[in-house]
Amino acid sequence: MGKIDMHVHTKASDGILSPKEVVEWAFRNGLAGVAITDHDTVNGIEEACLTAAGYDNFQVIPGIELSTIYYTEEVHILGYHIDYYHSELVELTKTIRDERLNRGKKIIQRLKQLNYDISIEEVLVYTEGGVIGRPHIARALANKGYVSTMQEAFEKLLGKGKPAFIERFKLPPNEAIDIIERAGGIPVLAHPGLLKKNINIMDILNLGIRGIEVYHTKHTSADNKIYLKLAEKLRLFITGGSDYHDAFMHGIPAIGSISVSNPFKDR
Template sequence: MKDIVDMHVHTSASDGIFSPAEIVGWAKKLGLKGVAITDHDTVDGIKEAVKASEKYDDFLVIPGIEFSTLYNKVEIHILGYFIDYKHPDMIRITEKIKNYRSKRAALIINKLIKLDYDLNVSEVKALSKEGAIGRPHIARLLVKKGYVSSVQEAFEKLLQKGKPAYVERFKLTVDEAIHIIKKSKGIPVLAHPGLIAAGVDIEQIIQKGIKGIEVYHSKHSKVHNKIYLELAKKYNLFVTGGSDYHDEMVDGIPAIGRVFVSYDLVKEMKKYFFEGF
């Protein structure tokens, strides 16, 4: 087993293609020491992942979440690690977001129907494996039906902001996300800062109570890695990293663990978690 952890993995509980148990199985098969389950705005997949990990010796599942938030009208993603995923306030807010996601998906599909695309909500639910419905599921259905050649084309042509089928979604503010993560005893981390829109003051976001930064990410360059590692040192932040796995396959094998951090870095976070704030 490699002493590495992929700290950014999505399951079918949000917009990944594998169930939480399948993610754990693949991660173990690929030799990882552990994974963080960081589904978008939901904790529904964590219990299954933790249970699946119990049949293995010394395999770590980090309970996590990835909140989509707004900061000065720009989307910012905030990761939470080692959260109490059963905390009442965490359950309340994620259920609220999930309910809005379902309504939003229905509105998007209605727009697509009016644009003469033959889709329905039940087809999208089937693709989501009863997890939270999101635009990637609708995009995959459009690909499956031959309307577009790729998920990327579906977004660029129809689903992203400013396109014919776009519907605005409910988002927390950065402050709200940090607050709920801390309230559920978790560690708030700034996700993939290299993907944040130009002009956003990342240091201002950090000063709101961020405790870590995702230095390593599948879409970060070596330059990004250097910049954010220096920022982590400047603000004494935890260094995290992960593949942001959703559905990527390489020769039939999921690309879980293609970006990772050492287990030693995770142990530093665990120590902070157990010692409290």
């Protein structure tokens, strides 16, 4: 049975490849499928599905990664096999997109006050469909030579508590889980190994989570064992993916660097 990378981002959010390119590279890299899980948008899914139709035995799982706030901490919820035309889900993504654009403008204005001369136009060239995130602003800062890397931009300016940080739209985890389910999807807790230590993972799982992203590029082998055991104990779906944005290995996009057998094949 072929493997699927169940966590991939495209230009529709903050990845560097178009949905078409993601599918093409996933196929070239020997995968049997890929899940398109862009941040807070479904805009890349249709193009990916149309591209996949040109390949034999290649599956695109329609997905999303919703960014939520649990008390004061970020918790990401993946949704798989969603109806990406579902009106309520589409309306939520529009609200988030509008709020993100407003937040992006505020961050850019703050940066100007700090004597970093970048414009909204310079940031939008790194996006598709006008969905702005902090990584796009970080790329613009690096392109203009204000920082050497995107990571430096976050550490110096854009990270929480830094001079240009602006709070974003707050979506509670329970609301994200509910809307994924209403859209026919399966809610999965993303990269639990990256959660802040003050978060009780059982509190999140008890909100209606049906799966855990056990395997992730930033998980340690110890993380893998812990979350595999937990998923098996609670009889939750076991997923994994590269969380692909822009990484390359030997000049090839690292889509599939983490992949799993399809956990939903018998759902």
